[in-house]
Amino acid sequence: MKQDVPPPYTAVARHAVFPTPTHDEAARYNFLTALNKYLSGSIGAGNKIAYDTRVLPAFQAEHGRDPRDRFEIRDAMNQDPWHRYWSALKRNSMEMRQQNGRSITLRQLDELSAKVRQFNEGRDTLQLDPDLPLPHYMNAADIHCMPGSYHGEERPGDMSAGANYDSGLFATTGxxxxxxxxxxxxxxxxxxxxxxxxxxxxxxxxxxxxxxxxxxxxxxxxxxxxxxxxxxxxxxxxxxxxxxxxxxxxxxxxxxxxxxxxxxxxxxxxxxxxxxxxxxxxxxxxxxxxxxxxxxxxxxxxxxxxxxxxxxxxxxxxxxxxxxxxxxxxxxxxxxxxxxxxxxxxxxxxxxxxxxxxxxxxxxxxxxxxxxxxxxxxxxxxxxxxxxxxxxxxxxxxx
Structure with missing residues (x-):
């Protein structure tokens, strides 16, 4: 297998509490795994070409100098059609990954919750504090486009955020x-x-x-x-x-x-x-x-x-x-x-x-x-x- 060929989602090690995908859910993850590797490789390389051949020359012509910082480059690159196309694909790939992982998890939430409780109940190696205030910076956004971020709970005692996170890491990293x-x-x-x-x-x-x-x-x-x-x-x-x-x-x-x-x-x-x-x-x-x-x-x-x-x-x-x-x-x-x-x-x-x-x-x-x-x-x-x-x-x- 060549290094640039993404592995199938079936290569994931499915431990005892890992969410089990259907055929179609695994196929979606296979698509996203391949898309992420494609975006970071062949398509991603086009950003530097766009910068060197179009964006930087246009910036120099308009301002008479090179960009001073990464923010000036960002403002200029956000006007370039290739970078906008690449960014849209990357953003959508993450949203699709979250939608698929959440769908997989919520579909089997009762079963997963029961499995998790079997490992957790009666053990002092899990210590939760329901009175712990959530840091404001952790609640500022749904990190990684993850609905509810790390803290979201569908019901008391929920663990779906963790299951969703674990389910999609393989696809996100190719x-x-x-x-x-x-x-x-x-x-x-x-x-x-x-x-x-x-x-x-x-x-x-x-x-x-x-x-x-x-x-x-x-x-x-x-x-x-x-x-x-x-x-x-x-x-x-x-x-x-x-x-x-x-x-x-x-x-x-x-x-x-x-x-x-x-x-x-x-x-x-x-x-x-x-x-x-x-x-x-x-x-x-x-x-x-x-x-x-x-x-x-x-x-x-x-x-x-x-x-x-x-x-x-x-x-x-x-x-x-x-x-x-x-x-x-x-x-x-x-x-x-x-x-x-x-x-x-x-x-x-x-x-x-x-x-x-x-x-x-x-x-x-x-x-x-x-x-x-x-x-x-x-x-x-x-x-x-x-x-x-x-x-x-x-x-x-x-x-």
Whole structure:
């Protein structure tokens, strides 16, 4: 199988609480998987051609200079028919993905709910707080065009948001994160084993865990560790807990908690505090607060590790900043643009992590060879979003 041929949706690993699609629902996901790969490849490449051959020359002729920032490029590109066509297709592909996932989930909601309850009831490894206030920034939009976002509930005790999210990740990423859509978590395991092969963290904290797809591989890799995964959304936590139990990750406790206030945990409690594609979901006020709290609960000598897309530095061409910014304006990611313009190293330094203890690393998703048997090492696609991340990390100084 060639790398640019998308795998069929039947390659998804259907664990015990995974929504089961009908033939037609799986066919829709197959179409969306192929469409997403096509949009990030052949069609997506046309944006740079449009910019170089039409948009930039026209801008220079009108203004007598090059664009000053990514926003000027965005305004100019939004007038170009090719970019408008590509943007419309991408937006519609996400809306179709959400409609299909929601339809699949709601059709079997009673059955799925019963399965989830079997894994959740009577276990102290799922701890919900019905009085926890929802952060305003989490309620600002239906993130990723997901109806009700992560927090929406069809009825009391609902878990459909988590099931919908899990159902469609494979199609959204073109299968690039593997059969369980856990390529990010697998990458964390691979990175730490190369970086510190003998390290055995006692306690691991995952912030913004969603359905737990990135923390389960870590928990399985360190079965003796106490793993805590927190999120503000009860609907995804119910599903995440059941999913982890079904996959054998019994050492994870899922807690409904706002990471801005983790006073439940004492200072220096965790050896590893980490996030995966979470920081861009945070408001400008919440992000530094969460970094400060993360530093507080991190043990001396411990690891803080944030997987994200690269920050918009002076070394990044303005066109690349613009194209990476697409999600902020078209995929209901209201904090994406501002977050990626932050100096994360400065934020971490102000939180108490010295520059000389910080690092950045390129972390590639672990390619599932059963899906992409001929995939090239280090392959990246969709501007890196589906296959590779930048890690912004720090080892906390010893006391």
């Amino acid at each position: 299968g690039g994160l593997g059969a369980l859509s856990d390529g990010g978590g697998q990458a964390l395991v691979e990175w730490i084993r190369k970086e510190r092969p003998d390290w055995k963290p006692r306690r691991i904290l995952d912030l913004g865990c969603t359905v737990g797809h990135n923390i389960v591989p870590l928990a399985l890799a360190f079965p003796e560790a106490e793993v805590i995964a927190i999120d503000t959304a009860a609907a995804v936590l119910r599903y995440a807990h059941a999913r982890a139990q079904a996959l054998g990750a019994r050492n994870i406790t899922f807690i409904q908690m706002n990471a801005e206030d983790m006073s439940r945990f004492p200072d220096g409690h965790f050896d590893w505090v980490q996030t995966t594609m979470y920081l861009h979901e945070l408001s400008g006020k919440a992000l530094p607060r969460i970094i400060r709290e993360s530093e507080r609960v991190l043990a001396p000598g411990g690891l803080m590790f944030h997987l994200e897309q690269p920050q918009y530095s002076d070394d990044m061409p303005l066109y690349e900043q613009f194209i990476r910014d697409w999600d902020a304006f078209n995929n209901n990611e209201p904090y994406w643009s501002a977050m990626h313009a932050l100096d994360l190293k400065q934020v971490m330094e102000e939180a108490g992590l010295p520059r000389d203890r910080q690092f950045t690393a390129r972390v590639l998703a672990v390619v599932d060879r059963s899906i992409f048997p001929q995939a090239a090492e280090g392959a990246e696609e969709d501007h890196g979003r589906a296959a590779a991340w930048n890690a912004y990390g720090a080892w906390k100084p010893e006391a």
